[in-house]
Amino acid sequence: MGPYCTDWLGEYGCMALAVARPQTTQQVSAVLAACHRTGVPVVPQGGNTGLVGGGVPVAAGAEVLLSLDRMTGVRSFDEDAGVLTVEAGAVLQRVDEMLRSDHGRCMPVDLGAKGSCTVGGIIATAAGGVHAVRWGSLHSSLVGVEAVLADGTVVDGLSSARKRNVGYHWPHLILGSEGTLGVVTAAALRVPPAPEARVVAMLGFADWDGLRRTVRRALGSRGLAETVSAAEYLDAASVDVAVTWGGQRDPLDERYPYTLLLEAAGASQAYCSERMEEVAQGALAAGEAITGAVSASTAQARQMWGLREGVTEALSKRGRAVKLDVSLPLERMAGPQGAVAAARGRLRDQLDPAWLSPGPRGASTLEEGCVAGGWGCDGTDVGGVLACGYGHVGDGNLHLNVSVPSACAADGRPVGAEGDTLRRPPASSSAAAPPPSLAEAAAAARDASVPFVPEWVAKEAGMRGSVSAEHGVGMSKLGYAGLSRGSGEEALMRRLKAALDPTNTLLPGRVLAARGR
Numbered sequence: 021m022g023p024y025c026t027d028w029l030g031e032y033g034c035m036a037l038a039v040a041r042p043q044t045t046q047q048v049s050a051v052l053a054a055c056h057r058t059g060v061p062v063v064p065q066g067g068n069t070g071l072v073g074g075g076v077p078v079a080a081g082a083e084v085l086l087s088l089d090r091m092t093g094v095r096s097f098d099e100d101a102g103v104l105t106v107e108a109g110a111v112l113q114r115v116d117e118m119l120r121s122d123h124g125r126c127m128p129v130d131l132g133a134k135g136s137c138t139v140g141g142i143i144a145t146a147a148g149g150v151h152a153v154r155w156g157s158l159h160s161s162l163v164g165v166e167a168v169l170a171d172g173t174v175v176d177g178l179s180s181a182r183k184r185n186v187g188y189h190w191p192h193l194i195l196g197s198e199g200t201l202g203v204v205t206a207a208a209l210r211v212p213p214a215p216e217a218r219v220v221a222m223l224g225f226a227d228w229d230g231l232r233r234t235v236r237r238a239l240g241s242r243g244l245a246e247t248v249s250a251a252e253y254l255d256a257a258s259v260d261v262a263v264t265w266g267g268q269r270d271p272l273d274e275r276y277p278y279t280l281l282l283e284a285a286g287a288s289q290a291y292c293s294e295r296m297e298e299v300a301q302g303a304l305a306a307g308e309a310i311t312g313a314v315s316a317s318t319a320q321a322r323q324m325w326g327l328r329e330g331v332t333e334a335l336s337k338r339g340r341a342v343k344l345d346v347s348l349p350l351e352r353m354a355g356p357q358g359a360v361a362a363a364r365g366r367l368r369d370q371l372d373p374a375w376l377s378p379g380p381r382g383a384s385t386l387e388e389g390c391v392a393g394g395w396g397c398d399g400t401d402v403g404g405v406l407a408c409g410y411g412h413v414g415d416g417n418l419h420l421n422v423s424v425p426s427a428c429a430a431d432g433r434p435v436g437a438e439g440d441t442l443r444r445p446p447a448s449s450s451a452a453a454p455p456p457s458l459a460e461a462a463a464a465a466r467d468a469s470v471p472f473v474p475e476w477v478a479k480e481a482g483m484r485g486s487v488s489a490e491h492g493v494g495m496s497k498l499g500y501a502g503l504s505r506g507s508g509e510e511a512l513m514r515r516l517k518a519a520l521d522p523t524n525t526l527l528p529g530r531v532l533a534a535r536g537r
């Protein structure tokens with residue numbers, strides 16, 4: 021049962037009562053009906069790549085883990101409507117590859133976990149990813165859903181009609197419900213024609229305002245906006261982590277406070293290259309960007325994406341990460357007035373300076389450089405606690421991670437197993453206080469950032485932002501998701517939950533905190 025029972029981050033999970041791996045919708049229904057009858061909670065699971073602890077058991081030996089991993093079939097493809105009907109356990113990347121080779125189409129969603137996450141998982145979490153800026157969130161693509169309610173009732177809303185206003189739109193109710201309202205067994209999705217060409221531009225910026233102006237032009241200019249398929253950013257600390265811990269190459273070869281990745285996707289390589297050159301030259305000429313590179317080959321484009329998509333895995337190799345996933349107006353995302361700077365200020369205030377990372381190479385010259393300190397490991401400086409910001413700048417979605425190191429950068433050898441003590445670098449070894457254990461440092465980093473960052477987002481951005489953007493609420497955001505729920509929204513959620521799952525069989529205690537918490 022092991023792999024099903026621990027989440028991707030290794031933060032949540034315990035043994036299940038049993039793991040059920042049904043192969044058909046009827047079997048899913050039978051498992052749910054049995055659990056409903058006997059009062060056993062059920063945890064649906066797809067690829068187990070979720071980052072909020074929602075898809076694993078949390079009550080030892082008491083919950084049934086319902087994995088969809090054997091339900092991977094394609095039910096149909098409607099060439100005229102461009103609608104694919106596929107089972108929930110199908111892995112995103114495999115479906116995308118099949119669509120490209122057999123139909124010249126592609127999935128409208130793309131994310132770093134594509135090799136493992138499933139169609140049911142992306143629907144349950146309403147996953148965003150890197151192409152939402154082009155094809156919208158899944159709300160624009162999901163046309164039908166087949167799902168099983170907590171008591172085993174099968175609800176068949178699996179139409180491939182792109183317009184079907186016959187009452188409450190059930191597929192969009194289940195979208196983003198994180199498994200708490202029903203188990204998705206199959207879905208009908210509108211899938212766009214796959215662009216044949218992709219060209220990536222990577223630009224380095226000294227200040228956030230420059231990056232914002234370039235993004236605004238790329239997404240707001242006629243002729244350009246419809247070609248742009250991704251607009252992502254990384255700050256210098258994120259680039260540093262991806263290079264040092266993830267083994268990625270930085271195509272710009274130097275650290276800039278902000279790196280912007282733009283992708284153009286369309287019918288011809290030449291057209292996409294021209295558009296990306298146009299953005300890059302425009303940004304350089306306007307004095308917004310300091311440097312830029314446009315991919316000249318698939319390998320170069322892949323390298324640029326590797327840097328961006330490699331951050332999450334690299335952070336996990338570095339150690340523990342407090343994950344914050346928020347929506348913000350761009351002016352409050354990064355830069356001096358942004359959430360990342362606020363988080364860094366808070367870490368400086370709350371933590372022993374000797375725990376904080378010296379930040380990326382050349383940090384002292386960077387607008388958002390970190391502060392001195394950190395740990396050493398066999399003479400190698402592994403840095404200390406750091407805050408890094410990256411994410412889907414085109415959608416106003418920031419991934420703010422507070423990272424606590426637990427491994428030696430030189431060889432990846434773990435030095436910070438839970439309870440181990442990390443050594444300070446020689447520079448701070450004279451400090452009076454004893455160095456903290458990894459567990460202590462991780463707890464202190466978490467306490468410093470949560471609820472500080474969500475409260476900052478709610479206060480500074482109100483309903484122009486959200487304390488939870490694309491990963492969902494699960495367990496890890498239970499304590500603060502309410503900050504971005506409008507008046508009456510949570511009460512409505514509870515009424516819907518009570519109507520569809522009156523015995524609280526599906527994922528009790530997730531998404532909606534138990535009353536009294």
Ligand code: FAD
Pocket residue numbers: 028063064065066067068069070071074075076088108109130131132133136137138139140141142143144145146147148149150198199200202203204205332333490491494527
């Ligand atoms: P799981 O992790 O198995 O489950 C997630 C939640 O959905 C749980 O609450 C579970 O109970 C529920 N669930 C799963 N399947 C079903 C089903 N069939 N019916 C009902 N409920 C179900 N997310 C983004 O939005 N954008 C990104 O760019 C992104 N990048 C990522 C990169 C990496 C490296 C990693 C590790 C994760 C990333 N994620 C991202 C988060 C994660 O991949 C997504 O949330 C994904 O949608 C989860 O899919 P899954 O199949 O792994 O679901």
Ligand code: 2HG
Pocket residue numbers: 071132149328329331332343344345411412419420421
């Ligand atoms: C991404 O966009 C993912 O890379 C993961 O949503 C973000 O790890 C994170 O914080």
Ligand code: ZN
Pocket residue numbers: 149411412419490
């Ligand atoms: Zn993301």
